[in-house]
Amino acid sequence: MDLFSEEEKRIYFQTTCEVSSKDSAINKYKIEKIIKRSNKGNVYRAIRKSDGQKVIIKQSRPFVNYDTEGEWTALDDIKNEAYMLKKLADKSYTTNLIDEFYIVDDYFLVQEQVDGLNFEEFIRETEYSLNIREKSLDNIVNIVNDIHKLGYKIVDIAPTNFIYTKKGDITLIDLETMTPIKDKVRRVKTPMMVNPDTDLTISSVQQDYFSLALIGFSLLTGDFLSFSKGDQKTGLSAFIKICHLIKIARLDNKITKQQEYWLYDLLMMSQGEKIQKIKQLKQIPSDILLNTPDFSSYFEKYNFKEEAENIKSYLLAKSMDKSGRLFPSNEFGEFVSPVSFQHGFGGVLFFMNKYYVEEDENTVKEWLTKLENYEATNFLHGYSLLFGKAGFLFGILDRYEKTKERYLIDISKRLVDHLMRVYDNISNLDFALGRSGILLCLMKYCTIVDDKKLANFIKNNINDAYSLLESEDNGDIYFNNFAHGRSGAAYVLKAYTDIFGDSRYQNHLQKFSDGISELLEEKLSSFSKLDNLGLSWCDGVSGLILYLCLIDKERYSEIIYKSQLEMVQQYEAMGTSFCHGLSSLLQTTIYNKNQKVEQFIKKILLTRSYRNNDRLLQFQGEDGINSYFDFGVGNLGIYWTLLGYTFPFELSKGD
Structure with a gap:
């Protein structure tokens, strides 16, 4: 792979009116690697040809400014470094300045490479x-x-x-x-x-x-x-x-x-x-x-319920833009349907439903009517539970159970029919993106509306979830995760068993659940080696703990408790969010009333909170800086767990 673009070669190495390749100072060095690429200039590892001296070459480009006036540029930064290297030349704790030169308008600093560790x-x-x-x-x-x-x-x-x-x-x-x-x-x-x-x-x-x-x-x-x-x-x-x-x-x-x-x-x-x-x-x-x-x-000064209600009022005052969004999501979320649970209105609806008052009905109805017709095929996984219409349906049904507004069932029926028509075109089988999650939403509808055609559809397709459960186990946390792996499919089978009274999967579920318990026991000592996703609900340990909570929290109480205690020790490696962060672990404490871990996480989340210009208490996003109102990766999911609400997609015969 060539280290330089054709444009860079033309400027730095070929003959121009300003510089020739023969005379260019850069030709004193053999470039080995670009260590860092940056708009303000790259950093290179190189060797001086004359004696084999290892060097670092820092490039700075003009007109990359740090202020609106353009009074200080990236070039000034590197020049300042050269000045300080000269000033501290007699100090053993800095590197030696070897060379500095211009190529056209770009400034280059060459310093001795120091062997050691980053x-x-x-x-x-x-x-x-x-x-x-x-x-x-x-x-x-x-x-x-x-x-x-x-x-x-x-x-x-x-x-x-x-x-x-x-x-x-x-x-x-x-x-x-x-x-x-x-x-x-x-x-x-x-x-x-x-x-x-x-x-x-x-x-x-x-x-x-x-x-x-x-x-x-x-x-x-x-x-x-x-x-x-x-x-x-x-x-x-x-x-x-x-x-x-x-x-x-x-x-x-x-x-x-x-x-x-x-x-x-x-x-x-x-x-x-x-x-x-x-x-x-x-x-x-x-x-x-x-x-x-x-x-x-x-x-003790914080009342999270009041803070959440303030956010709900703020959201109700927002205008939905032409793309169907009340607020921006993170970079990935902008490619996902505006109705999604993870990054869009589906998650907002879950949150709004907890604070339902009649005065909100017209605003929410207007939003739902507008969003129903967004074409799912235009978006990534547009029919799925986390990213598409299935999660939207679940939120609408959740609202119907609280408000009994007839138009919600009418919208739900149309969404159900649409999901049934496109079901065979869905290639994924998992909970978050595939058929298992869609089946769970259709089951939710069956607990509210007596629809024999839909019930038969679910019975005829439930083996899709079972086929994922029965895929070969490699003993890996990710392979068994909730969102994309086997435990999410197993949860859907458990919900199906409870709702339809079909016991044929019971033994398989018991064996699988015992296996998840054993997997957690085996991996306890290595939780510290996992990253944020490996510890999360979506892809990691928090999802496995939640699975056991949903399946049989009494039978697996010991491993649930032990896993929570070990998991919380890894709080520094975890973000804040519902899908990928500490909130996913906080969700599990609701089931076994583990107040020690619950209070610990709430305090950690508070250290990562701040009050924005609208006086709303928000939390760091996944990048540690930006904050979003998404349910999956933003404030709404965090508040959901802070207030002690159970898993949004929890489903049983009692529903």
Whole structure:
């Protein structure tokens, strides 16, 4: 694969009026790899041809601005780094500047490549070497102290700004944002490394203290803290949220009491105005008493039911756009039907139904009438339970059970007929995207309307769910997951058995459920190795726990409880959402009244909440920054579990 585009070759290597390939400074180096691609300029790993010296080449393009005035560009960043490398040339903690040159208008900086580990590699290599991590942190403290002593601040600092070794040596490799202490301008910021309650257009030494505390936490634990800005309504600040998260880490034995105090001391320094020398870990007493803010007193100020009702009122005041959406979804959600449960109005309807009042009827009726005719084939999995019309149908039926409005049954009947017509064209068999989920929605209709034709249709096609259940088991969590795997299909079979009194699948279900219990028992000790999806309802462990809750929470009570306790230890690896985050685990605690895990998750979710400009309490989205009103990956699903509601698609004969 060619490392350069034809346009780049023309500019950098071919003869032009500005530069010839013969004279181009870039030809002193053999490019090995593009380490990072960026609009502002790429970063290359290369070798100097004359002596084999390993180097890093940073490119910066002009006219990539950081301000609306265009007074500071990406080119200025790299020039500033070159200046600081010269300024710190006698320091052992920086790399050597080798060369700098222009090619046309692009500026290039060449610096010595330092052998070592990036942050992820270092954490992996030192998993059982706490003393090396502490030594590395002390060396970072020394670097920051020295830079402050010289009259500079780093401004944008994160664990990825350093190269590490297994001996604890540290090299600072990113000096782009370093400025004199008296310079107050901040142009860039790394999320979760800055205090969002401060003015982030201004830089200060105190912000270096704050960032260093978060770097320290990551170095000591291998995890990144996730938090949101403070809530002026209740006084719950980002500082208090972080102190709570650090305390949890100490109670979980992820950090020592000495380390907790060091982190707290640094955070306290970040709240002041003085420039102080940062202490090393070894300078902190190991038996000191801490007086940190009481997070529980702030937690008690929140009434999640009132907050949810405020969101419901906000949604009712929205106008539906021509695409059928009340609000934007995430990037993937924009490709999914506007009626979907996961990313669209289907999920909104579930949420609205919990707060039904007669005054809302006309608005909701107008929306439903408009949305009924959206063509499902125009969207990804447009007939499915999570992404299409089946989930929309389920929400409409749920509303009918509360309001008894006749038009809802009329719409439902038309949707049922449509789903029956297209059923054979659906290739997927699973719960979320395929036939199993559609069958569950059709069963829901049968519990409300006596439709013998539909009942026969379900009976004739229920083996589709069974065929997925009977597919070969490879003992993998993902293969058995709820949304796309075998446990979702098994749940549909259980609902079918309860509603139609057909016991032929009973033994198969029992055997499968026992197998899921055994799988969880086997994987308990390896939950820590799973990522967000591996821990989620959709694709992972939370879905398997929920399955056992729905099938027989008494029979499987022990493994449900044990799995919840182990799962909650992985909260730092999980987002917030219903489908992919902590809310999916919170959902399971509703079934066994595990108040310990329930309260823990609610408090963690609160540390990732913030109040928006409309005074609504929202929660971080899956990227840790943006927030959405989706049910599956946004606020509505989070509130659903915070308020103790059971699985939205729960279905039994009693329905």
